Amino acid sequence: MKKISLSLLAAVLVLTNYACLDNIGAKPITDTKKATDLSIIEEPFKYWTWITADPERTDESYTEEFKKYKQNGLDAILINTNADAKLLARLAPLAKKEGLELHAWIMAMNRPGDKEVNKHPEWYVVSRSGKSAYDNRPYVGYYEFLCPTRTESRNHVLKLVSELADVEDVASVHLDYIRYPDVYLPVGLLPKYDLKQETELPDYDFCYCDVCVETFEKEHGRNPREMENPAIDIEWKQFRLNKIRAVVNDAYDIVHKKNKILTAAVFPYPEMADHMVRQRWDKWNVDVVLPMIYNNFYNEPVEWVGFATKQGVQDLAAKNTQLHTGIYVPEMSGEDVAKAIQLAKDNGAKGVAIFDGPAITEDHFKAIRESKK
Numbered sequence: 001m002k003k004i005s006l007s008l009l010a011a012v013l014v015l016t017n018y019a020c021l022d023n024i025g026a027k028p029i030t031d032t033k034k035a036t037d038l039s040i041i042e043e044p045f046k047y048w049t050w051i052t053a054d055p056e057r058t059d060e061s062y063t064e065e066f067k068k069y070k071q072n073g074l075d076a077i078l079i080n081t082n083a084d085a086k087l088l089a090r091l092a093p094l095a096k097k098e099g100l101e102l103h104a105w106i107m108a109m110n111r112p113g114d115k116e117v118n119k120h121p122e123w124y125v126v127s128r129s130g131k132s133a134y135d136n137r138p139y140v141g142y143y144e145f146l147c148p149t150r151t152e153s154r155n156h157v158l159k160l161v162s163e164l165a166d167v168e169d170v171a172s173v174h175l176d177y178i179r180y181p182d183v184y185l186p187v188g189l190l191p192k193y194d195l196k197q198e199t200e201l202p203d204y205d206f207c208y209c210d211v212c213v214e215t216f217e218k219e220h221g222r223n224p225r226e227m228e229n230p231a232i233d234i235e236w237k238q239f240r241l242n243k244i245r246a247v248v249n250d251a252y253d254i255v256h257k258k259n260k261i262l263t264a265a266v267f268p269y270p271e272m273a274d275h276m277v278r279q280r281w282d283k284w285n286v287d288v289v290l291p292m293i294y295n296n297f298y299n300e301p302v303e304w305v306g307f308a309t310k311q312g313v314q315d316l317a318a319k320n321t322q323l324h325t326g327i328y329v330p331e332m333s334g335e336d337v338a339k340a341i342q343l344a345k346d347n348g349a350k351g352v353a354i355f356d357g358p359a360i361t362e363d364h365f366k367a368i369r370e371s372k373k
């Protein structure tokens with residue numbers, strides 16, 4: 001069996017700057033219960049964090065930040081370079097030198113500010129109400145989601161994945177925003193947008209672009225634009241789940257050919273991800289998932305981290321996909337973080353990924369260090 005060190009990623013929605021959450025981190029393989037290769041050794045519980053790179057910063061300032069993570073017990077970092085492979089190549093040796101595993105975090109189907117994407121209005125998703133995310137963004141200005149069905153838009157994302165996977169010393173490409181725009185926002189975020197979402201609303205239901213509609217009609221003999229209640233058409237929903245899965249599975253093949261692994265930041269557990277953003281991650285070819293189990297976004301107590309972790313671990317039982325629990329620390333005390341780490345461990349996670357690096361306080365670091373004793 002191939003040995004992989006893996007990464008988890010998460011796509012995150014940050015309450016302040018971002019409207020939605022996506023975060024991933026993962027580590028592949030090794031369900032030791034099923035492993036027949038006795039040489040497989042249980043890997044230690046892994047600690048990750050997501051960070052966003054700034055090309056203006058000096059190598060020294062990155063080294064200082066990486067040292068801090070390593071000294072406080074972190075093992076891996078997921079870096080968003082805005083899909084800039086050159087910047088990633090600059091940072092990779094710095095992370096390696098400090099003994100950190102590096103993962104290339106990419107905003108996959110949501111590509112804000114991508115100049116190539118901006119040249120192609122037809123690449124964007126279209127809502128049931130006929131609005132293109134090119135000039136009519138759902139929720140927030142940075143929601144520039146691409147259609148996963150159209151050949152050119154999906155291949156653009158896969159090209160970026162391939163370029164990141166080429167960077168030396170990158171352990172994984174970490175897919176974030178690997179989904180459609182939120183059909184339902186996390187309940188804790190609704191007041192911020194002054195929204196009530198009790199059904200699948202036409203402005204938040206995607207993708208009704210010409211290519212999606214024509215392809216579905218050819219396969220199933222009906223037109224989604226003419227459905228009275230598309231939310232109850234199972235094939236139409238499945239069609240869209242499958243299109244995201246196809247992008248993931250292609251990304252998996254691309255990175256594995258380059259001896260890297262695939263990780264992804266996903267919504268808390270498969271049925272919830274399916275319901276909220278049409279993301280059925282237990283059906284994907286992916287080495288590690290880092291579900292963003294951000295209890296505060298859902299008005300849930302920290303105990304919910306245990307529930308959601310267990311739910312995902314059970315769904316992956318028959319697969320070679322590891323689950324590492326993503327936690328959102330800005331609204332957590334040191335005690336909360338200690339509890340969340342323990343709940344992740346007790347419910348079968350292989351690690352925890354923290355959103356995000358700069359938000360980790362000394363109290364949080366203390367909880368991490370104590371959890372390793």
Ligand SMILES: [Zn+2]
Pocket residue numbers: 125126147148149150207208209210211212213
């Ligand atoms: Zn489409």
